[in-house]
Amino acid sequence: MKKFTLILALIGMITLQSCTVNNDDRDGIDNDTIAEVFEYTNVNFLPNDYTVVLEYPHSIFTSDMVLVYRLSGSFQGEDIWKPLPETYYFGDGTLDLRYDFDFTRFDAQVYMEGFDLAGVSSSYRLNQILRVVVIPASFGKNSTVNLNDYNAVVSAFNIDESKIIKM
Template identity: 30%
Template sequence: MNKLNTILGAIIVLFTVACEGPQGPPGFDGRDGLDGLDGLDGIQGQVIEVEGVNFGYDAVNNLYSTLINFSDVTNFEVFESDAVLVYRHDGLIDLNDGTTADAWSQIPQNYFLNEGIIQYVFAHTFVDVELFIDGNFDLSVLDPGFTDNQLFRIVIIPSEYAEGSKMDMSNLESVMSNLGITEEKVMKLNLN
């Protein structure tokens, strides 16, 4: 019985070794993909700074508006499901250590003036973002400091990340930190 098992084992070993043939020619290399950005599980966001934004007055509707097309400021693909946040630059603030820092306010943002109230608001699609200044008084007399040469940051957050995130979206620094975007990675566009 031992001889039979030994002979049977040897035949099985020879059969499995004998099934291997010569190595074939190598296959073609695959196409190189685009280099990815550092991010969380392949999810990336985008921060775009748009300087020199000037609003046009619409007398019929008594509001100011301006349109920013995403294709004019980035080649980043925006999807309908992505979250879009907009922040307006309020100026520089002095810090305790003698330095200054940029102050950003998330839109919508209200301003209470002697004439009444104005509000910066926006609407977006996956193609563009439209910024508005609405108010409860005749906006034709609005100070150009609110309408001319404005600075905004537009943040595009992929829906997969926005849905599960618990970041403080009212704080631009927090949003950028959560997305892993540093000041050096902010895309800048000057409309002047």
């Protein structure tokens, strides 16, 4: 009886160990990987150093990749999200301003660079809306999804816009 119980337990362990779920589609998009989006409203780049720190609601994995997008307007009722870094030039081709960022496991630091940031229109400095998208780094390196296209990233991860975490 002990041998029968041992064999049954061994078969059960082997059977349960082989249960995996892989929701990847034919294009290689990983549909069972979790991505997150954090939205920050009323972001102001102030004259002290034109830098803002966007703290996450929780730490992310060291293997995660962070993408930052800025709401730059809308067209026919659809939001236009531009990826950072984002650069604007004067008519003569010289740098007017640039948004850029770096990130840690705990926050993203978004900053403006330029020659006369105090003279930049307040529409570029005040009341900005930014979205931080956290995805696994392996997806970013091995994917055919255009990471510069916010809508393509959201679609690839099946991100439900109603579940975006508002900060």
